Amino acid sequence: MLKRFLSYYKPQMGLFVADTICALVLAAIDLAFPIILRNLCGGLFTQGQTAIMQALGMIAVGLVLMYATRCACRYFVSYWGHVMGARMESKMREDLFDQYERFSFAYFDRNSSGDMMSRVVNDLFDICEAAHHVPEWIIICGIEIIGSFVILFTIAPVLALAMAVVTAVFAVIMFWQNMRMREVFSDNRKKISGINAQLQDSLAGMRVVKSFANEQTERSKFRVSNDRYLSSKENMYHAMGVYTATYGLLSGVLYVIVVLLGGWLVAQGQLQAVDMATFALYISLFCAPLETLVNSAETYQKAIAGFKRMDEVLSTVPDIQDKPGAADLQVTAGAVEYRDVCFSYEDVELGAGDGTRPVIDHMDLSIKPGQTIALVGPSGGGKSTTCSLLPRFYDVAAGSISIDGQDVRDVTQRSLRQSIGLVQQDVYLFDGTIGENIAYGKPGATAE
Numbered sequence: 001m002l003k004r005f006l007s008y009y010k011p012q013m014g015l016f017v018a019d020t021i022c023a024l025v026l027a028a029i030d031l032a033f034p035i036i037l038r039n040l041c042g043g044l045f046t047q048g049q050t051a052i053m054q055a056l057g058m059i060a061v062g063l064v065l066m067y068a069t070r071c072a073c074r075y076f077v078s079y080w081g082h083v084m085g086a087r088m089e090s091k092m093r094e095d096l097f098d099q100y101e102r103f104s105f106a107y108f109d110r111n112s113s114g115d116m117m118s119r120v121v122n123d124l125f126d127i128c129e130a131a132h133h134v135p136e137w138i139i140i141c142g143i144e145i146i147g148s149f150v151i152l153f154t155i156a157p158v159l160a161l162a163m164a165v166v167t168a169v170f171a172v173i174m175f176w177q178n179m180r181m182r183e184v185f186s187d188n189r190k191k192i193s194g195i196n197a198q199l200q201d202s203l204a205g206m207r208v209v210k211s212f213a214n215e216q217t218e219r220s221k222f223r224v225s226n227d228r229y230l231s232s233k234e235n236m237y238h239a240m241g242v243y244t245a246t247y248g249l250l251s252g253v254l255y256v257i258v259v260l261l262g263g264w265l266v267a268q269g270q271l272q273a274v275d276m277a278t279f280a281l282y283i284s285l286f287c288a289p290l291e292t293l294v295n296s297a298e299t300y301q302k303a304i305a306g307f308k309r310m311d312e313v314l315s316t317v318p319d320i321q322d323k324p325g326a327a328d329l330q331v332t333a334g335a336v337e338y339r340d341v342c343f344s345y346e347d348v349e350l351g352a353g354d355g356t357r358p359v360i361d362h363m364d365l366s367i368k369p370g371q372t373i374a375l376v377g378p379s380g381g382g383k384s385t386t387c388s389l390l391p392r393f394y395d396v397a398a399g400s401i402s403i404d405g406q407d408v409r410d411v412t413q414r415s416l417r418q419s420i421g422l423v424q425q426d427v428y429l430f431d432g433t434i435g436e437n438i439a440y441g442k443p444g445a446t447a448e
Contacts, residue, residue, distance in 0.1 A: 004314065005307055008088045008131070015084040016135070022073035023136050027143035029070045034281040035151055041274050077136060085132030089124050092310065096120055099313055104320040105393045106346060114197030119313060122192060123306030130303030137296050141289030148286040155275050159265060162257050163283075170250040174243065178297055181239045185301035188236050189309060191229040198225040243297060251287045258283060320395050320413070328415035332404050336390065338365035341399035343382075343389060359385050362399070384425055391417045 009016055044055055100116060152160035202209065202218045209218050258279050265271035343360040359382045367373055375383040388394055389401055392408055401408050408416055429437050439445040 004311060008091055011091070012084045012087055015080055019077055019081045019084060019136065020139060022076045023139040024143065025073045026070060026077065027140045027147065029066055030140075030144055030285060031147040031151070032066070034278055034285060037281070038155075038274060038278045041277075042272070081132045081136055085128045088131045089128035092124055092127060093120055096124070096310060096313060099316070102318045102321075103316075104318065104395070105388065106319055107316075110346065112197035112200065114195075114200035115193045117200065118189075118193040118196040119306075119309050122196075123189065123309050126299070126302035126306045127310070130299050134296060134300055134303070137289075137292055141293050144289045145286045148282045152279060152282055155278060156262075156265060156271050159258070159261055159271065159279060162261055163254055163279075166253055166257065167250065170246065170253075174246055177239070177243050177246065178301075181236075181243065181297065181301055182304065184232075184236050184239050186305040186308070188229075188232045189302070189305040191225075191232040193309075195222075195225045195229050198222055240297070247291055250290065251283070254283050254287070255280070320392055322412050323410060326410060326412045329403060329406060329408075329411040329419050331419050333369035335369050335404050336365075336367040337402045337405075338363055338386075338389075339400050339402070340364060341389065341401060342397045343385060343394065344397060358397075360389075387422075391420050391422065 040059075045052060096119065149160060149164055152163070198221060202222060209215060258276065262271060262276040262279060266273055266276060341360055341363045342358055344358045363386070365386070375386060377383055385394070389396055390403075390408065392413055395409065403416075403419070430440065435447070
C-alpha cells in the first residue's frame with residue numbers, strides 16, 4: 001500500500017523537492033530568530049546607545065530580507081504545495097474511476113453506489129490534504145523540534161536534558177494514543193460511507209417511496225445510519241480530546257521545568273537570566289510544531305483510513321478480464337450458441353445448503369443467423385440473465401457461449417460488446433442533451 005501511495009509523488013517530484021526546500025528554509029528562519037535575539041541581548045544591546053544605533057540599520061535590513069524570504073517560501077508551500085496535492089488527488093480519482101470501469105456487473109451488485117462515491121469524493125479529499133501537509137509538517141516540525149533541542153543543549157545541557165526526557169515520555173504516550181485512534185478513524189470512514197449509501201438509495205428510489213407513502217420508513221432508516229455516524233464522530237472527538245489534552249499538559253510541564261529548574265540554575269550561577277528567557281522562547285517554538293503534529297493526527301488518520309479503502313478497490317482483481325492475447329470478435333453470419341450453460345448469482349438468499357440456487361441450469365440454446373426469438377417466462381426466470389451472459393456482463397459458471405464459433409471468453413470485451421445491439425430493460429439518461437444520449441453508443445455520430 002505504501003509503495004502505491006508513494007508512486008503518486010513521482011510525477012510531482014519537481015514540485016515536491018521545491019516544496020521541501022522551502023519548508024527547510026522556513027524551519028531554519030524560525031530557529032534562527034531566538035538565537036539572534038539572545039546574541040543581541042547578550043552582546044550588541046549591552047554596548048551602549050551609539051553602538052546600538054549604528055547597527056540597527058543593518059539589523060533591520062537583515063531581518064527584512066530574512067522575513068521576506070520566509071514570506072516567499074510560505075507562499076510557495078501554501079500555493080504550489082496544495083497544487084501538488086490536488087494533482088495527486090486528480091490522478092488517484094482517475095485511477096479509481098478507471099478501476100470501477102473494469103469491474104463486471106457482479107461487483108456493482110455487491111457494492112452500493114453511495115459507498116463507491118464516498119471513496120471517490122470524501123476519501124480522496126482527505127488523502128489529498130495529507131499528501132501535501134504531512135510531508136511538509138514532518139520536515140518543518142521535525143527540524144524545529146530537533147533544532148531547538150540542539151541549540152538548547154549548547155546553552156544549558158542540564159535543563160535541556162530534563163526537557164528532552166519529559167518530551168520523550170509524552171511522545172511515547174501520544175504515539176500510543178495515535179495508534180489507538182486509527183481504528184476510530186477507520187470506523188468513521190465506514191459510517192460516513194454508510195450514510196452516503198443510504199442517502200443514494202433513498203433518493204434514487206424516491207418515486208417508489210412516495211408511491212407507497214413510505215417517507216417515514218425512509219426517515220427512520222436514514223436516522224439509524226445518521227446516529228451511527230454521530231456515535232462514531234463522538235468517539236473520534238473523544239480520542240482527539242484526550243490527544244490534545246496530553247499535548248497541553250506537555251507544554252505546561254515544560255514551562256514549569258524552565259521556571260523551577262532554570263531558576264535554580266540561575267541561583268547557582270550556572271545559567272544567565274537571558275538564557276532562561278531564550279529557553280522560554282524555544283519552548284514556544286517547538287511546542288507549536290508539536291501542536292501542529294498533534295492536530296495533523298486527524299488528517300493523517302483520515303488519509304490512512306481513506307487510502308486503505310482506495311487500495312482495497314485498486315487491489316481487487318476484476319472477475320471478468322480479457323485473456324492474454326485475446327483477439328477481436330469476427331462476426332461473419334451472427335450465429336449464437338449456448339451450450340450446457342449454468343449460472344447463479346452470488347449471495348442469493350434462496351434455496352438451501354450453500355444459500356444459492358442456479359438461475360440458469362444446463363441450458364442449451366441455438367440462434368441461427370437472421371433468426372428472431374423471444375424469451376418468455378415469469379419474473380426472475382432468467383430472461384435478462386440469459387441476455388447479460390452474451391456480452392459477458394457476467395461469466396458463465398459452466399458451459400460456454402459462442403458467436404460464429406468463437407467463445408465469448410476468448411475475444412476482447414470491447415469488440416464483443418461493440419458487435420451487440422442492446423436495449424436496456426431500465427432506461428437511463430446521462431447528463432447531457434437528448435441527442436447526446438441517442439448517440440451514446442456511437443460517439444461522434446452525425447445528425448444524419
